[in-house]
Amino acid sequence: MDPRTKLLGTLVYLVSLFLFASLPVYALAAVFLIFVMILSKVPFSYMVKGLKPVLFFLVFTIMMNMFLVKGEVIWTFWKLQVTREGLRQSFYMGARLILLILGSNLMTLTTTPTRLTNAIEAVMKPLRLIKVPVHEIAMMMSIALRFIPILLDETDKIMKAQMARGADFESGNLIKKAKSMIPVLVPLFISAFRRANDLAMAMEARCYHGGKGRTQMKPLKYAGRDYIAYVVLLLYLTGLILLGKYSAELLKLLGI
Amino acid sequence: MGIIHINKVKYEYIRRDEENNVEGITTAVDGVSLAVEPGEFIAILGHNGSGKSTLAKHINAILYPSEGSVVVDGMDTQDEEHLLQIRQTAGMVFQNPDNQIIGQIVEEDVGFGPENMGVPTKEIWERVKESLKAVGMYEYRSYSPNKLSGGQKQRVSIASVIAMHPKCIILDEPTAMLDPMGRREVIRAVRALNDVEKITMILITHYMEEVIYADRVFVMDKGKVAMGGTPKEIFSRVSELRDLRLDVPQVTELAYELKCAGVPLPDGILTREELTQALQKVKKLRDPHS
Structure with a gap:
């Protein structure tokens, strides 16, 4: 699928989560996400793994909402009060966050960084009218991605070199540890600048002169499935808005 | 008609102190004249600081001569108009393989030059394919450059230059950071391209073993061409070479x-x-x- 479709789709999905706060809407959003997840064939365990790093944040947000929102008290424990409104709020917040993270994970798991950069460049193209250097930003992003592993390697090398000279990175408190990183950062920065200089020269030597008059090796092309995806997305969005508007009535009908 | 004419080129680095006052002038290249015929394999030798890399950067219009002129395929490098065309005619491969690979996978890097030149998409793919095949890296086209060895990376860099269809390639110490295996790989690729595709090669190096296949060798010292001739002629003058701090x-x-x-x-x-x-x-x- 075209990365632009994925990018726009994810954006629309993320925004849609914030439009309404009601049970049926979240149910629809969750069903939609599960549907897309099944289509993407990304193993479920991978998706859940993406939740792990934000678990603490998630629990924290839920707790805060649960205890701090004022309203009808239903349960008291020591100085903490759980209110009906707080419970509802924390449930919405939790659901929203989980769907948010799963949704964006789905995009990053199914798209290579290069294609994502291409998509960002394509989507931001209209901004060129107000003199935003879109191509340059995209180029910077892709070069940064290319150099991350190289610089990581280099950090490792410098740390070992400094350790061989008796530097100590492990002991001491946080401030001391941060201070001990200076002998690593200084050479790292110097080498990064040197690399940047070399790279700029190499790019110039290969006729790089900005985005003007450039062709693309892998141009983005919409295929049939992209149009289908857009239609599905539109259906989802209308459904969601309708559901959001009339969710109160719907709940009443169901007798909840 | 030669492809490259270097005419009494002089290049000065101006050293400045912290207040931006001129502290001194270092003449890196001092009155060098050279003419290269199409299809030749030229080697330039010299120890560190002899001005050989500075001279190389003149041919690619990265540096401009302070005095004299460099003409590539009939175009003066000082001419802004021809800048892109000169860089396309005379491609350049640098020393550090990591710092000249721009793409995140091999084929994207090879496509970078043609992309800049505005070559249509379909032709880019053809060029990428043929240049990767020419250096024997076609099987690695979808690898990340970080997963390749130094010699392989340098061959990718050469392919990236070939994809721009240059008439001449300047290699600025392409093997300086490689192990003996990598060095052999790269030199083999360079020789094959010179033999088969008749691309003019200018190899800058300080490894003597790489020079013996060249048509002509120039030895640089203190910004000047100290010796010039066929490898046989040069290496007959062993004692002179030793005086220039070079090994045979x-x-x-x-x-x-x-x-x-x-x-x-x-x-x-x-x-x-x-x-x-x-x-x-x-x-x-x-x-x-x-």
Whole structure:
């Protein structure tokens, strides 16, 4: 699928989560996400793994909402009060966050960084009218991605070199540890600048002169499935808005 | 009509102190004249700081001469108009393989040059394919450059330059950061391109073994061309080379020492085969019956 479709789709999905706060809407959003997840064939365990790093944040947000929102008290424990409104709020917040993270994970798991950069460049193209250097930003992003592993390697090398000279990175408190990183950062920065200089020269030597008059090796092309995806997305969005508007009535009908 | 004319080029680095006052002027290249014919394999030798890399950057219009002129395929490098065309005619491969690969996978990097030139998408793919095949890296087209060895990375860099269809490639110490294996890979690729595709090669190096296949060799010292000629001519002058702080290939050195010790060997022996043949001749002369 075209990365632009994925990018726009994810954006629309993320925004849609914030439009309404009601049970049926979240149910629809969750069903939609599960549907897309099944289509993407990304193993479920991978998706859940993406939740792990934000678990603490998630629990924290839920707790805060649960205890701090004022309203009808239903349960008291020591100085903490759980209110009906707080419970509802924390449930919405939790659901929203989980769907948010799963949704964006789905995009990053199914798209290579290069294609994502291409998509960002394509989507931001209209901004060129107000003199935003879109191509340059995209180029910077892709070069940064290319150099991350190289610089990581280099950090490792410098740390070992400094350790061989008796530097100590492990002991001491946080401030001391941060201070001990200076002998690593200084050479790292110097080498990064040197690399940047070399790279700029190499790019110039290969006729790089900005985005003007450039062709693309892998141009983005919409295929049939992209149009289908857009239609599905539109259906989802209308459904969601309708559901959001009339969710109160719907709940009443169901007798909840 | 030669492809590159370097005419009395002089290049000065101006050193400045912290207040931006001129502290001193270092002349990196001092009145060098060279002419390169199409299809030639030229090697430029010299120890560190002899001005060989500075000279190379002039051919690609990265640096401009302070005095004199550089003409590439009939275009003066000082001419802004021809800048892109010159860089396309004379491609350049640099020393550090990591710092010249721009793409995140091999084929994207090779496509970078043609993309900049505005080549249509379909042709880019053709060019990428043929240039990766020319250096024997086609199987690695979808690898990340970080997963390749130094020699492989440098071959990718060469492919990236070939994809721009240059008439001439300047290699600025392409093997300086490689192990012996990588060095051999790269030099083999360079020689093959020179033989088969007839691309003019200018190899800048300080490894003597890489120079013996060149058509002509120039030795630079203190910004000047100190010696010039075929590898055989150059390596016959062993003592002169030593004065310029350069070594000769091991075989040549052995032959030279043998000659000094009184063995009647010819000058400028470059390969092991030549030495064995010469030694066999000597043996026959001394002992005609065996």
